[in-house]
Amino acid sequence: MNILISACLLGVNCRYDGGGKLIDEIDQLKKTYNLIPVCPEVYGGLQTPREPAEIIDGKVMNRKGEDVxxxxxxxxxxxxxxxxxxxxxxxxxxxxxxxxxxxxxxxxTFSGNLIKGNGFTAELLSKNGIKVIGESEIDSFLKGGLEEL
Ligand code: SF4
Structure with a gap:
């Protein structure tokens, strides 16, 4: 079964700060699933590294105040x-x-505060019927299998 995965979770250095976010469960995931790496911000034409960006009033603004x-x-x-x-x-x-x-x-506000909401890609995928799983849910995903989620 094919599963999309954020490329940074595979250790690809595509994050805004030029780093990645390798997770421990990659080998386990690879044993069962065919992982398709994606990085929406790179696909959208942004450079790495790039200014950090956050969503405000339905727009994505980077820290310089540019609408991206x-x-x-x-x-x-x-x-x-x-x-x-x-x-x-x-x-x-x-x-x-x-x-x-x-x-x-x-x-x-670029101050580390969290609010309810979805990133642009997660929102679009979800609206199109694709189940989105965060990296903190991978363990239960692997233990429970797809039906449990
Ligand atoms: S856009 Fe997604 S895949 Fe790309 S660096 Fe950001 S979190 Fe990772």
Whole structure:
């Protein structure tokens, strides 16, 4: 089964700060699933490293005050394209990111405060029937299997 996964969770250095966020469960996941890495912000034409960005009033603004919503929208659409191409029903996405976060994101003040909400890509995938799983849920995902979620 094909599953989308945020590339940074595989240790790819595509985050805004030029780093990755390698998770421990990769080998376990690879044993059972075919992982399709995606990085919506790179697909949206943004550089790495780049200014951090947060969602405010439905737009994505970077720390310099530039509106990068178009890049984030483009990246979300490209990611959905891949999800459909590979028939992915699940996506394991980096929590709290303005692209990949699902359920909670930063509040737009760049002060570390979290609010309820979804990143642009997580929202689009979810609206298209793809179940989004955060990295903190991987253990239960692996233990319980797909039906448990
Ligand atoms: S857009 Fe998603 S995959 Fe790319 S660096 Fe940010 S959290 Fe990771």
């Amino acid at each position: 919503s178009e890049n984030f929208t483009r990246g979300a659409n490209e990611t959905l394209h891949l999800a459909k191409l590979y028939n992915c029903k699940y996506a394991i996405l980096k929590e709290r990111s303005p692209s990949c976060g699902f359920g909670e994101v930063y509040d737009g």
